[in-house]
Structures are given as C-alpha cells and as structure tokens.
Amino acid sequence: MGTITEKEDILDLLHKVGRGEVSPEEAAGQLRKEPFTNLGYAMIDYHRSIRQGIGEVIFGQGKTQEQIAGILGDMAANGSRNVLVTRIAQETADYVSGRGIPLVYHKAPRLGVAYPEESRPGRGSIIVTAAGTSDLPVSEEAAVTAEVLGSKVTRLYDVGVAGLHRILSQLDLLNSARCVIVVAGMEGALASVVGGLVSCPIVAVPTSIGYGANLGGLSALLTMLNSCAAGVGVVNIDNGFGAGFLASRINLMEGIAV
Numbered sequence: 058m059g060t061i062t063e064k065e066d067i068l069d070l071l072h073k074v075g076r077g078e079v080s081p082e083e084a085a086g087q088l089r090k091e092p093f094t095n096l097g098y099a100m101i102d103y104h105r106s107i108r109q110g111i112g113e114v115i116f117g118q119g120k121t122q123e124q125i126a127g128i129l130g131d132m133a134a135n136g137s138r139n140v141l142v143t144r145i146a147q148e149t150a151d152y153v154s155g156r157g158i159p160l161v162y163h164k165a166p167r168l169g170v171a172y173p174e175e176s177r178p179g180r181g182s183i184i185v186t187a188a189g190t191s192d193l194p195v196s197e198e199a200a201v202t203a204e205v206l207g208s209k210v211t212r213l214y215d216v217g218v219a220g221l222h223r224i225l226s227q228l229d230l231l232n233s234a235r236c237v238i239v240v241a242g243m244e245g246a247l248a249s250v251v252g253g254l255v256s257c258p259i260v261a262v263p264t265s266i267g268y269g270a271n272l273g274g275l276s277a278l279l280t281m282l283n284s285c286a287a288g289v290g291v292v293n294i295d296n297g298f299g300a301g302f303l304a305s306r307i308n309l310m311e312g313i314a315v
C-alpha cells in the first residue's frame with residue numbers, strides 16, 4: 058500500500074487489522090508514513106482529503122509550467138484524481154497535457170481538472186447567478202469547482218439589478234436551491250436582492266469588474282459585507298473557487314443534499 062490519502066484508506070486498513078490480514082505493527086507502519094511529499098518547491102499534502110474531504114487544489118498563478126506538471130505527476134503516483142488547477146493559462150494547460158497528464162481545461166475561468174474521473178450526477182442544488190456577462194469567468198470558476206466536488210449546479214447569468222425583472226422571473230428556480238452563489242461587480246447589489254428573496258444560504262462573490270470607483274472590486278465587496286439581507290456570506294474579490302467550495306460544502310452536508 059502506498060501513501061494513505063483518503064479516509065476510506067484508513068478504514069480499509071483498520072478492517073484488515075480486524076480480520077487479521079494485516080498486523081497492528083504493519084498498520085502502524087503505514088500510518089507513520091509522511092502524509093506529504095517534499096518536492097523542494099512544493100510540499101504536497103496527501104492528508105488534505107482525510108481532514109477536509111477533498112484533496113489539495115493547485116493554485117496555478119505564479120507557478121511555472123514545470124512546477125505544475127511536477128506536482129501533478131507526484132499526485133498521480135499517490136492516487137489523486139479530479140485535481141483542480143486554478144488560474145492557469147491555455148499555454149500551461151497545453152504544456153501539462155503534452156507531458157501525458159490528462160487535463161480538461163475550462164477556458165473562461167482558466168481552470169483545469171487533471172486526471173478527471175467519469176462524471177456522476179450532481180447532488181443537491183446550487184444555483185450560480187451572475188450580474189453580468191463580464192462576471193462569467195469568476196462565475197464559471199465557482200460553478201466548475203462545485204461540480205467537480207459533486208454538486209448539481211444550475212447557471213443563471215446576466216440577471217443584474219439594472220434589469221430587475223430578469224432575476225424576479227426566476228423565483229421558483231431560486232427557491233429550489235440549497236445554496237445560491239451570487240457573483241457581481243460594479244456596486245455588487247445583486248447579493249442583497251437575492252438574499253431578500255430566498256431562504257437558503259447566499260455565498261456572495263464580489264468581482265473586480267467595474268469602472269474606476271469600483272476600486273478593483275472593493276466597492277462590491279463593501280456592499281456585500283454591508284448587506285441588509287440576512288444569510289449572506291462573502292468571500293474574497295474574484296474568489297470563484299472559494300465560493301464554489303463553500304457552497305458545495307453547504308449543499309452536500311449530510312442529511313441535507315439529495
């Protein structure tokens with residue numbers, strides 16, 4: 058057995074000890090193995106899945122193509138699948154694929170999924186709403202992240218407050234969700250509007266889209282933080298991944314998702 062990377066691995070090992078197939082000493086030896094690999098430029102955490110329910114995600118921004126390929130190669134050797142690689146350019150995706158690493162690249166959010174497993178029907182219901190088409194890259198980062206984590210995602214784009222009738226026409230759909238992600242730039246008012254219409258949690262994502270006084274997303278961030286609607290939580294500016302991760306945890310909580 059290689060590095061133990063999943064909760065199921067530990068349970069399987071303990072069952073084998075119980076059946077007498079593995080000695081307690083052998084099991085202790087397996088558990089003593091370092092739960093990470095030191096590549097010099099990265100220390101890959103293989104117990105992330107045991108602690109958090111999902112393996113380590115690679116933040117691609119600032120990493121070289123060679124570093125990303127090296128990390129992915131080691132993760133594959135340790136059984137990792139459906140590895141998210143965020144904020145990478147098409148050139149990096151092409152380089153990784155050229156090294157024989159299977160990778161599905163999503164151009165709009167600049168996000169890759171390495172060693173993809175066969176997709177299964179998503180569970181629960183997350184709705185991703187975007188105020189405008191310009192917010193689509195961040196919205197797609199959130200949507201794809203949630204889908205990879207096992208959630209059912211419905212996209213509802215270009216429904217900003219400048220045309221309020223657009224979001225109001227989708228009330229039945231919004232009220233079917235277990236969590237709604239609201240992505241908006243400019244003044245960020247859509248989060249308050251949606252928060253006042255539904256009973257489920259709202260994960261609000263301010264984006265850096267907007268003119269000068271948007272201040273790179275700061276105005277949208279402050280609007281969302283000061284929302285008068287109850288049940289609105291806010292992630293960082295342009296953090297679609299964080300929103301997708303959090304919303305998926307809410308959606309897939311035991312006893313809630315279907």
